[in-house]
Amino acid sequence: MTASKPHVFLCDGLEIREREYCIVREGEAFPVEPRAFRVLIHLLSNPQRLITKEELLQSVWGDVAVTENSLARAILKLRQTLGDDARSPRYIETVSRIGYRFVGSVAVQADRESSEIKDPAFAVYEENRNGTPDGAADHAPVSELAYPPSAINGTISGDSPVSQSTSRTTLRWLLATGAALILILGGEFWYLSRPLPPPRITAYTQLTHDGREKTLGGTDGSRLYFTQNSPNLIAQISVNGGDVAQIALPVPAAQMQLMDISPDGSSALVGTLEAGHNANPQWIVPILGGGAKRLEDGEGEAFSPDGGSVIYSTLSGEIFMVHTDGSEKHKLADVGSVAYGFKWSPDGKVIRFSKGDGLWEMSADGKGVHRLLPGWKEGVPCCGIWTRDGVFLFQVNGQIWALDERHILFRRPSSDPLQLTSGPIAWGAPIPGKDGKRIFDDGAKLRGELTRIDVKTGSPQPFLGGISAEFVSFSPDGNSVAYVTYPEGILWQANRDGSNRVQLTTSASFHVLNPRWSPDAKQILFTTLHPDGHVSIHRISAADGSPQWLLPDQAEDVTDPNWSPDGKKVLFALGPGNSISALRHDLRMVDLETRQVTILPGSAGMWSPRWSSDGRYIMALPATEATSLSVLDFTTRQWHTVPVNGDTEFPAFSHDCSYIYFLRFGRGQGVFRVPVSGGKEERIVDMANWHITGIFNFSMTLDPTDAPLVLRDTGTDDIYALTLEEK
Numbered sequence: 050m051t052a053s054k055p056h057v058f059l060c061d062g063l064e065i066r067e068r069e070y071c072i073v074r075e076g077e078a079f080p081v082e083p084r085a086f087r088v089l090i091h092l093l094s095n096p097q098r099l100i101t102k103e104e105l106l107q108s109v110w111g112d113v114a115v116t117e118n119s120l121a122r123a124i125l126k127l128r129q130t131l132g133d134d135a136r137s138p139r140y141i142e143t144v145s146r147i148g149y150r151f152v153g154s155v156a157v158q159a160d161r162e163s164s165e166i167k168d169p170a171f172a173v174y175e176e177n178r179n180g181t182p183d184g185a186a187d188h189a190p191v192s193e194l195a196y197p198p199s200a201i202n203g204t205i206s207g208d209s210p211v212s213q214s215t216s217r218t219t220l221r222w223l224l225a226t227g228a229a230l231i232l233i234l235g236g237e238f239w240y241l242s243r244p245l246p247p248p249r250i251t252a253y254t255q256l257t258h259d260g261r262e263k264t265l266g267g268t269d270g271s272r273l274y275f276t277q278n279s280p281n282l283i284a285q286i287s288v289n290g291g292d293v294a295q296i297a298l299p300v301p302a303a304q305m306q307l308m309d310i311s312p313d314g315s316s317a318l319v320g321t322l323e324a325g326h327n328a329n330p331q332w333i334v335p336i337l338g339g340g341a342k343r344l345e346d347g348e349g350e351a352f353s354p355d356g357g358s359v360i361y362s363t364l365s366g367e368i369f370m371v372h373t374d375g376s377e378k379h380k381l382a383d384v385g386s387v388a389y390g391f392k393w394s395p396d397g398k399v400i401r402f403s404k405g406d407g408l409w410e411m412s413a414d415g416k417g418v419h420r421l422l423p424g425w426k427e428g429v430p431c432c433g434i435w436t437r438d439g440v441f442l443f444q445v446n447g448q449i450w451a452l453d454e455r456h457i458l459f460r461r462p463s464s465d466p467l468q469l470t471s472g473p474i475a476w477g478a479p480i481p482g483k484d485g486k487r488i489f490d491d492g493a494k495l496r497g498e499l500t501r502i503d504v505k506t507g508s509p510q511p512f513l514g515g516i517s518a519e520f521v522s523f524s525p526d527g528n529s530v531a532y533v534t535y536p537e538g539i540l541w542q543a544n545r546d547g548s549n550r551v552q553l554t555t556s557a558s559f560h561v562l563n564p565r566w567s568p569d570a571k572q573i574l575f576t577t578l579h580p581d582g583h584v585s586i587h588r589i590s591a592a593d594g595s596p597q598w599l600l601p602d603q604a605e606d607v608t609d610p611n612w613s614p615d616g617k618k619v620l621f622a623l624g625p626g627n628s629i630s631a632l633r634h635d636l637r638m639v640d641l642e643t644r645q646v647t648i649l650p651g652s653a654g655m656w657s658p659r660w661s662s663d664g665r666y667i668m669a670l671p672a673t674e675a676t677s678l679s680v681l682d683f684t685t686r687q688w689h690t691v692p693v694n695g696d697t698e699f700p701a702f703s704h705d706c707s708y709i710y711f712l713r714f715g716r717g718q719g720v721f722r723v724p725v726s727g728g729k730e731e732r733i734v735d736m737a738n739w740h741i742t743g744i745f746n747f748s749m750t751l752d753p754t755d756a757p758l759v760l761r762d763t764g765t766d767d768i769y770a771l772t773l774e775e776k
Contacts, residue, residue, distance in 0.1 A: 058093045059156040061139065063131070065093060068160050072130055079130050080225060084109055085123035092141065092151040101148040124149060136246045145774075248440050248451050250469050252772035256290040256489075260765040261740055265491050266307030269314025269336075270483035273768060275491065276307045279740045279747065281715040283307050283319070286768065288482060288489070298334045299341045304696070304715035308349075310336075311356040316373075318350055318359065322696060322715070328364050333373055344375060349389025354397050362388040366404075368415065381415030390478065392434045401441075403431040405582035408443060422452075422466065428580055432478030437485050438775055447475030449490065455775070470771075475536070479771075487770045495536040497742045497760035502720065502734050504756055512758060513547040519748045519760040520563050524570040525662075527753040529591070531564040531573050535743060535760060540564055540575060542591055553589055554596060560744065563609060566591070567616050574599070574610040574619065578744075586610045586621055600639065600646070607637075609657055614664035617641055620649070622656045622669075636669060651688045655679060661706040666725060668700060668709060678709060680725060691727045699749040710757065712749040714741075720749065720757045733757070 055068035064073040070086045071078045081089065087109045092100060102117055110119065124141060127133070133140045142150045257263075262278040272285045274296070281304050283296045298305065302321035306329070309318040317336055320329035328346040335341075344350075347361030347369070358370050358377075366386045371378040390403040393413065401410045401421060408421040408430045422430060430450070433443035441452040449470045470476055474492040481488050499521065501512040512521070518532040523545070531542045531553075538560030543550040554561055559577035562584075566573055574588045577596075584606045587596040599619065600607060611620040618641065624634030636652035639645070652658075655669040667681040678691040678700060697711040708722045710733070720734040734757060741747045742762035750758050 055160040056157050057160055058090075059158065060093070060153045065089060066160065074132075080229070081130055082126065082229075084119070085126045088120065088123045089127050092149060093155055093157075096151045096153070096155040099144055099148055099150045103148075105148065247467050248453060248469070248773055248775045250449075250771050251774045254290070254770040254772075255767055256286060256288075256770055257293060257767040259293065260762075260767060262493070262742055262746065262762055262764075262766045263491050263768065264306070264477060265480050265489060265768065266317070267310030268480055268482065268489065269310055272314075273480075273489055274307055274310055274317065274336075275768065276305065279714070279742070279762065280718060280737060281305060283317070288487075288770065290770075296336070298332075300332050300334060302330070309351045311352050312354060313356055316352075316356075318352060320348075320350060331359065331361065333359070342373070342375075344371060344373075345369075345378075348387050349391060349402070351391040354393050360391045360400070362402075368402075382411055382418050384409065384418055390432050395435055395437055395439055401433050403433070405429075407431070408433055425466075427466075429582060434479060434481060436481040436488070436773065436775070440773075440775060442469075442479045442481070442488065444476060444478055447493075449476050449479055449488075449771075469773075481773075482770070486772065488773050489768060489770055491766055492769050493766040494764050495742070496764035497535050498763045499532070500759055500761045501752060502757045502759065504733055507734050509761065512752075513543070516547075517760070517763075519743045520561075521750050521752075521758050522564045522566055522573075523753055524566045524591075525568055526570065529566075529570065531566065531591075533561045533564065533575075538562075538578070538744065540573070540589070542573070551593075553591075559585075562744070565611060567612050568614060569616055574612065576608045576610065584608045586619075605634075611658060611660040613638075613660065614662065620658050620660050620667065622658055624656065636667070649681070651681070657700065659700060659702055661702045661725075662704065663706045665706060666702070668702065668725075670697060670700065678711075678723070680709075689727065691723055691725070693721070693723055693730050698747065701749070701751050703751070703755050704753060708755075710749075710751055710755065712747060712757075712759070714747045 057067065058065040062074065066073060067090055070083060071080050088105055091105060091108050102120055105120055106115065106117070128135060128141060131140050135143055138152055140151060140153045142152045144150060256273070264276045264278065266274045266276060268274065268288065271288060273288055274283065274285050277284055283298055283305060284293050285296055286293050298317070298319060300319055300321055302323050304322040306320045307317060308320050310316070311318070315336060317334045319332045319334055321332065323330055326346050328348055330346050331344040331350050333342045333344065344359060347363060350359050350361040352359060353370070358372050360368065360370050360381070362368050364387050366384045366388060368381045368384060368388060369378055370381055384404060386404055388402045388404050388409070392401050393399070398413055399410060400413055401408060403409070406429065407425065409418060410421045411418040428446040430443050430445045433441055435441050439455040441454055443450055443452070448468060451467045451469050453467065473494055475495055477491045477493070479488045479490045496517045497519070498515040499512045499518050500509045500515070502509055513530070513532070517535045519535050520533045522531045523529070528545055529542060530545055531540065533540055537556045539552060539556050540554040540561040541550055541552055553573070559579045562576040562578055564573050564575040571591055572588050573591050574586065577585050577587050579585070585603070586599040586607050588599050589596045599610065606624055607621050608624070609622045613620065618638050620636060620638050622634065623637055634654070634656065636649040636655050636658050638647050638649060649667070652669065654672045656672060658667060658669040660667050665683055669679050671677060671679045676693055676695060678693065678697060679688055680691055681688050691709065695713050695717060696715070698714050700709050700711040702709060703722070707725055709725055710720065710722045713719055713721055717737070718739065719732050719736045721730050721732050723730040740762040741759050742764065743760045748760060752758055
C-alpha cells in the first residue's frame, strides 16, 4: 500500500487522507499517529471484511514484536478520533476474540496532491512517513521526529526565517501533541469510569423441532439433558442441535424429573413421584449406565460445585446438604417453606434459591438468609443461575432477566435488573453453556386444543371448536359451560355449543382454576391463583358482575371450592391445592348464611375435595398415600379408603355418583375409573402417546355423559441456544 499512489477515503462525511495521515471532518483536520492510521487504512481498504488481529498486526507492525494490546490501543484511538462507539459501531466493529471489521460505506478517490491543510504540523507527519523506513518512525526518539537539529542543540536563531518557521512548527507540534495526550488520557478516564455495557441476547438458534413440552435439566458442555413431560421421559441432544435421544434410566417410577447434571457430566440427579412419598425420592444415576443410588426424599435438589454433595429442601423448608454416598448429612438453614432451584455463585461463596414468593440468598454455610430484590414489582422471579462471568440470569413471567454482577477493574455494571427477552415465547429456567458464549432454554408458545374423548372408540374430538381452554364445568342442566382459557387464565361462560360467549374475569389480577356452577346455575365458584403465589376463593354471578371474595377474612390459602347440593354451603381445602402443603391442612365448610366455618371431621392432611351431585359423598386425596382415595359416606358418617394402582390426578364423580374417574399422568398415562365403594380400577382411555398440557401440565373434567375432556398440546416447546453478549 505504501508503494502505491495515496488515496482519499470518503465515509459518512469524513475524508481519510492517506498522504497526510489525517481525518478531516467538517473542514477540520485531526492528525492520527502513524500506526493507528495504517490500521485504519488497512480496514478501509477491505470494507465489510472481517480482518483478524493477526493480519492487522502483520500488516502494520510486520516483524516488530508487539502484543495485541498495541492493536487494541490503536483501535481505541481511532474510535476516539472518529467519534465511534464500540457498543453501537458506525465505523469499526469488534468481533470478539477474532478481529475487526469496517462496517461503514466507503468510497475511494485518488489524492489531488494539493493539501488544503495549512497546519505545518502535518509536514512533520509527511516527513516522518516519507523520510524514514516503514515502521521506523514509531520507534525513533521523539526528539528526532519532532525537532530539527538546531532545536535539538538549543541553537534556534530568532533572526533566521528558517529558524522562526521551525520554532513555530515545533510549538504547534508540542501543542498538538499535548492536546492529543490530554484527549487520550481524558478518553481513557471517561471509558474506564463508564458503567459496563449491559449483557444482551444477539441471536436465537432453535435446537429441537418436535414442539413437545419439555424442561431443561442441565448440560455437560457437549450435550443438553431434559425431561419431556408428556409422555414422560428423559432425553438428550447435542448443544449444536441434531437428533434427540432418549436415555433409559434405571429408576422405578411412573414420573421422573431431571433436576441437575453433575459438574463433570457423569451423573444425573433425578426426582421421582412415587406412592407413599410426599416429597420426591432423589436418585443419583450414572449417565452412561450403572446402578442408581437413592438418597433421602426432598425437593429442588442440586449438585454442589464439586459434585460431591447434593443440596435439597424438605417440604417444611429445612435445607440440607448430604454427600452423594448418603453420608455427612447436615442442616444448612430453615427458610420456612419448600425451596428449590439451588445455585452457587462463581466464587462458591453464595447460594441462591427460589421459594413461592421469589428469589432468596444465603452464604454457602447457610447463614444470612435474606430476600434478593426486595423491592421487585415485575412479578415473581424464580429459577436463577450465574454465568461463569458473574451475570445472574433469572425468569419472570416467562421472560429472561439479568442482574449484572461482573467485577472488572475500574468499571462497574448497572445495579438494575435488565430484561433480556420479550415477545410471544415463554422461556423456562435458563442454563448457561460451558463456553460462556451461549445460554440454553426451552421456549414455548403455549396453546392447546380442548378435546372430548369418545370413551367407546378412544378417539379425540374437538370441543367448543377446539379452543385453547381447560377446567370445563357444566351447569346442572347441561346447557351452559364455564371454562378457563389457556394460558391467559380468564374465566368465560357460554352455551354448550360455544355460542353466546361472555368473559367473566380479566387476566390482570389472578389466574382462574376449577370453576364450579351453583345448583341454581346463577353463580360460579372458582379458585384464584395470584401472581405472588397466593391462592383464594371467589364467586361471581354467571350473568354479570365482578368477582367477590368468598372468605375475605381468611389469612391462609384456600382452594378447590365445592357447592353443597342445596347451595347453602361451600366445601373447600385449607392450603394450596397440592400434596406438598396438604400435610398441614384439612377440609372445611362455610355456611353462606351465617359465615361460620367448620372443620370436616377426619379430614386432616387431605386436599383436592369433591362433593357428589347427590350429596351422599365427599371424596379427597390423602397426602400420606398416593395410591388411594378417601371417601366420606354421609349415610354412615364414616370415611373409607378406595385403593388404586397408581397416582390419581383431577378426580371427578360420575354423573350417577357410582364411580370416581381420574387422570394418571406420566408412564401408564390414561383415564381410569374405580367404584366409589371400592373395587378394581379400569382403564377407560389409553393415552400413552398423547401430549396434553395446561397450567399444571395436565387437567381433566367430565362432560354430562362422563366423556373425559382434556387439553391436547398444540403449542410449541423447543430448546434454543441464545447467544449472550457480555462486552
